[in-house]
Amino acid sequence: MLNTSSTKAYRTYILVWLALLVLTVVTWLVSYVHLGMLNVTVAMLIASMKALLVALFFMHLRYENRLLWAFAIIPLGFLTLIIGGTLADVLLRD
């Protein structure tokens, strides 16, 4: 049992790695095409997909309990607050 599940784990890791490589090359190629503001959107979307893959599979978040999920997500909430709060100040000033 241990062996088959571990072989599966290896296969999953390698598939995730391949997906990350493909996404990296795609975002690199897209950067040479001028899409205006869409460039940033596409780049951030792909980066977030990659981040999700790393967090879910390499960092095992997929197999963790709710408490650990909370520990992982709450800092992102604070980050949103910092960025949102700062932008609200910077953009709405003067």
Add this chain to the structure above:
Amino acid sequence: MSGTESHGGETPAQALATAKLGIWTFLATEVLLFGGLFTCYIVFRLKYPELFYTEHLKLNRPLGLVNTVVLITSSLTMALGIAAMKQGLRRRATACISLTILLACGFLGVKYVEWSEDFSHGLYPGTNLFFSLYFMMTGLHGIHVVAGICALCWVLVLARRGRFSPEYSTPVEITGLYWHFVDLVWIYLFPLLYLVG
């Protein structure tokens, strides 16, 4: 920090769960550490879009791509190493960890080449806002890579001494989580600095 025994009357499973919460809490502080710089980046990019656009073209995009691939691959070898350790395949695990360290050194090597190239073109941290942020962000990330290499070397030594088993591999897993986080930060730094400026 040492030994295969559980601490404070906890079972090994409880000890691992506690250690995981600990490293995720540390990673939360890291998110906010880098978060300050990301906020800075967003504010200045909105303020000076032309500057960011023209300056980011001066970075070596292919080398940035190479380094992204190197770091992602090091994340893979780390994950494979942990899986091997949990199976009790010590030699495979130490090989994977050694490879991770090697790739991490490769990343720093490429970074060294890039920075030397920047310096030779007269691009310094004080050149302009974009390069201040570029050197600050990649520098802070580089420090994290160095810290990761130290942690990985420590894990490698312990693994060679036979300190881990399928039942107990907490330091390997914790170091792995930190290492994947370093990869995560780069996943955002690469497009923000090299691709869209």
